[in-house]
Amino acid sequence: MSVTLKDIARACGVSVGTVSRALNDKREVSSATSDKIKQLAVSLGYVPNRAGRALSAQKNVWVIGILLPSINSPFFDDIKRGINQAYAELQDLGLDIVLIEREGWNVDDHLAAVTELQARGCRALALCTVNHPKISDKINEIAADGVPVVLINNNIPEAKRLCFVGPDYYRSGQIAAGMLDKCRRGQEINLLIVMGLKIHEGHSLRVQGFLKELDVRHVKYRLVKIVEGMDNDIITQQACMQAFGENPEIDTVYMATGSGVSGLGAALIASRKEPKRLVIACDEIYTTRELVRGDIIDFVICQDPQMQGYQAIKKLHECLSRQGLTTGAADYIVESSIKIKNHFER
Amino acid sequence: MSVTLKDIARACGVSVGTVSRALNDKREVSSATSDKIKQLAVSLGYVPNRAGRALSAQKNVWVIGILLPSINSPFFDDIKRGINQAYAELQDLGLDIVLIEREGWNVDDHLAAVTELQARGCRALALCTVNHPKISDKINEIAADGVPVVLINNNIPEAKRLCFVGPDYYRSGQIAAGMLDKCRRGQEINLLIVMGLKIHEGHSLRVQGFLKELDVRHVKYRLVKIVEGMDNDIITQQACMQAFGENPEIDTVYMATGSGVSGLGAALIASRKEPKRLVIACDEIYTTRELVRGDIIDFVICQDPQMQGYQAIKKLHECLSRQGLTTGAADYIVESSIKIKNHFER
């Protein structure tokens, strides 16, 4: 049986109410007793009991606010699934959620959404947003209020966040290069790289990791072209069509973004080639799965978006229900998993 | 706010105590009221609150018994890690665990261990054991007592278990074949297959899936030899050395078991060949990781053992804390993930 408030109260000669107030930093308790209590709690190894805490919180539920730029972006479907899974699991432990969805990555738009979440009484925040000074300042301000913030998918290392939950983009690129090396051992490669939006630094990290690893492995390659698809299907398609037309020698494609994959698919189909091009894509969404099923794309490097949504909520709930601090939890880096046709069958 | 016992009691004109007894199938309640209560619970959509249940169970903790044949088998390290993770997470929700470890897969040995777990008062069981009529009977008997059983890693479909948590072995084999196809496109393959113990049907399922998928993909291959390593390093090494000696044309190896991989590694190193053989192994353990790091093994098809341990405990706890039935939960099939050198760096 573990240490309870009652144990601390007894050891300290005060009531449980006082202990609770002290540990929760309510200011109606003298700093002398408060210090004594906190010290004792540490030395006894006190860990709050979630069941007790949740039960007592029932009247005053913990609400977690979430911001996702998920409108018109199928990538977020799985993140939302993960969030809902965590919600279902933690609902009876005193959790409630508020989700705000936006389209795209406009900074002021995101700031306004965060303000709205605060206004709605959120005691913790999970944000998928951009790395921008304004956002970073906002997060620091929120953290100062004792509200923990988890960043999903896109990190802002300098912000005072609880932690980051997302992929290791650099490694994702390395893994793509590793696969390419295995499949093209010895042969020279004529390479096309497709990028997305400049604003998402994860995508350029992927390309860096990819190129670095090709060098480390001494892969003989010629980088024919890098195109920018702007995370848009039509632009991606046009850019790829043009590249394939002007450079028929392209035999290998690395797409470092998940959005715009329909465009790449269409371009690949329209300008077929024998032997087939080797194509590596990122992020598992419906279209990508279909293209892998149809042998248009060979590999997808995935980043377990469902787990990202799930873990973000879980980390925050853990923090709320265990009197955690608002900074300094361990990041949760999801696996970069390689998927092929067989993963998507049945 | 969701439906509570109090709501049902009020709606039914009885006390909360009676409702609790009825829903928990204590027999000190008349079948008439019991039926009425149960019906009402369903129609109101009652779901027990885990916090309340856990708190009340504090005095009479739920203990989950676990049997693993993990002695001298590093594969189980990650499963144990997952179990401990679940334990840490659910401890304050009224969970306790008892772990019995055995060496190997002897049926009577396992039966005795299960009996011991029952004697120790376990209210739920997680077993990693073999598919044998005696075991199956034992599980059915346990289930009849209202004790839920989860099978880890190795399924017994005909037993009345709560569910199975483990890999899809057949698909694991298919994925291995898919990778081989990608890496050896067009070339003819001279193949060695290494199997483990006959008793573990998962391993033969892997080989079936592997060979089937080679056919589906029209891979041109010659199956030079299938060797049995008995899940033992020394036997595996000898068998592989012999195979490589007698059949120097072998250029591709599929190892369908995780145990004995040191033996395969030693054999591969002792009888090097240029160009290097393509080697696909299963299950991520320390030795396998080292061999991948050293470019001796190209791919590992993993089955997330940590998640298996974690989910097994979680499923059982869910069942205990939510008045679940002892059969009929959904299986949890872990991902078969492909790992390469880059996954193991840093």
Add this chain to the structure above:
DNA sequence: TTGAAAGCGGTACCAC
């Protein structure tokens, strides 16, 4: 500033 007590949802014990 502190203590006492009610209450969150559920179970178990003791009366009747």
Add this chain to the structure above:
DNA sequence: GTGGTACCGCTTTCAA
């Protein structure tokens, strides 16, 4: 067979 009540750990309100 059923109702009432104490209790699990914790927070919060009300008194002192």
